[in-house]
Amino acid sequence: MVEVMVAVLVLAIGVLGVAALQAITLKNSSSSASRSQAAIQIYSMMDIIRADRINIGSYNTNIYVAGDGSGEPGSKDGWLDGLKGTVAPDAQGKIVCLAEQMVCTVGVQWNDERATGGSGTEHIEITSQL
Numbered sequence: 163m164v165e166v167m168v169a170v171l172v173l174a175i176g177v178l179g180v181a182a183l184q185a186i187t188l189k190n191s192s193s194s195a196s197r198s199q200a201a202i203q204i205y206s207m208m209d210i211i212r213a214d215r216i217n218i219g220s221y222n223t224n225i226y227v228a229g230d231g232s233g234e235p236g237s238k239d240g241w242l243d244g245l246k247g248t249v250a251p252d253a254q255g256k257i258v259c260l261a262e263q264m265v266c267t268v269g270v271q272w273n274d275e276r277a278t279g280g281s282g283t284e285h286i287e288i289t290s291q292l
Contacts, residue, residue, distance in 0.1 A: 193274050193284075199248045200270040200286045207241050207257065207268045212292050219261045226254040226271045226285075245270060256287070264292045 211221055221238050229246060233239025238257065245253035250272035259266040269287035 189276055192276065196249050196272060196274060197284065197286065200245075200253070200272070200284075201288070203241065203245055203248055203255075204268045204270055204286060204288045207238075207255070208266065208288070208290050208292075210236060210238070210241065211257075211259065211266055211268075215264070215292055218259045218264065218266070218292070221257045221259050221266070223255065223257045226256045226269070228252075228254045245272075250274075266290060266292060 211218060214221075223238075227242060229239060229242030229244070231243055233241065233243040235244075242255050245255050249270055253270055253272040256269040256271070257266065267287055267289040269285055271283060271285040273282060274284040275282040
């Protein structure tokens with residue numbers, strides 16, 4: 163009888179370990195999805211800027227800003243609004259373009275403290291010559 167109780171105890175500990183592993187995996191996959199969406203959105207903004215090179219200077223935000231819900235699709239404001247739905251509810255975007263060199267840096271920042279070992283604020287920036 164003691165052997166059966168020990169076996170059940172070992173099995174219960176194993177099941178708890180699997181449940182904890184599943185919870186950590188879920189947190190990390192959510193963080194990974196946000197990071198992937200941020201990269202996709204950055205490249206989307208780069209394409210918008212490439213299509214409108216004449217007005218390259220009008221895209222500058224210089225700091226991280228959030229959308230206000232009034233943006234049109236295919237515009238800077240629309241892109242900022244879209245970050246909230248695709249990356250995270252608190253996502254912000256930054257665009258810095260140097261018109262003379264035709265170089266732009268686009269970044270996205272969001273709160274990722276739920277991830278394992280997450281420091282809170284995550285950000286990705288990509289620089290490209292247009």
